[in-house]
Amino acid sequence: MNFYTYLMMLSIGSALWACGGGTKNAGTEQENPAAKEEVSKGIGEVKDIQLTDPLVADLVRSGKKSYETKCSGCHKLNDERIVGPGWAGVTNKRSPEWIMNMITNVDVMLEEDEEAQKLLEECITRMPNQKIAIDEARGILEYMRKNDEDQLGSKDGAAR
Numbered sequence: 001m002n003f004y005t006y007l008m009m010l011s012i013g014s015a016l017w018a019c020g021g022g023t024k025n026a027g028t029e030q031e032n033p034a035a036k037e038e039v040s041k042g043i044g045e046v047k048d049i050q051l052t053d054p055l056v057a058d059l060v061r062s063g064k065k066s067y068e069t070k071c072s073g074c075h076k077l078n079d080e081r082i083v084g085p086g087w088a089g090v091t092n093k094r095s096p097e098w099i100m101n102m103i104t105n106v107d108v109m110l111e112e113d114e115e116a117q118k119l120l121e122e123c124i125t126r127m128p129n130q131k132i133a134i135d136e137a138r139g140i141l142e143y144m145r146k147n148d149e150d151q152l153g154s155k156d157g158a159a160r
């Protein structure tokens, strides 16, 4: 090996080393933006919901019944607002826990949860407390997931 080859190998070596260091830094930098943005779980008893795919048909059925009797006066299934926001896309925007806390703990959510308060400012009307139990709310959540699957072809975008 002559002197020039030796120099060339040295410089390639140090270039590789520098590049390796650079890649490592870039990697560390990427970790933060890549980490999924924290989606609020809201305030209430519901802390951790495990979703299943495919949907649970019985839950969808009970949720549909609840929707028709207790929610459809104010919420459409598409993205049109009547009294409250339309439900299309809600599972891609809100975590399942937030949705269930909004349904079962609406008074506190409207008082204390930032996102719920923003909605109240837009909608002006307060969503009423209908004393929905957690089991019933779980059915409604499943029905919302079914609605997003049917209408948009995508659901659970905000589930962790």
Ligand code: HEC
Binding pocket: 066, 067, 070, 071, 072, 073, 074, 075, 083, 084, 085, 086, 090, 094, 099, 102, 103, 110, 116, 119, 120, 121, 123, 124, 125, 126, 127, 128, 130, 132, 140
């Ligand atoms: C009298 C009208 C009314 C009824 C009935 C009603 N809601 Fe609402 N809902 C609202 C309003 C208005 C908002 C927006 C927040 C506010 O202004 O209180 C809302 C917000 C929501 C949100 C948040 C939506 C989003 O885009 O983040 C969910 C989830 C929800 N309601 C679920 C339900 C469920 C489930 C029922 C039936 C059990 C129901 N609501 C019944 C008026 C209503």
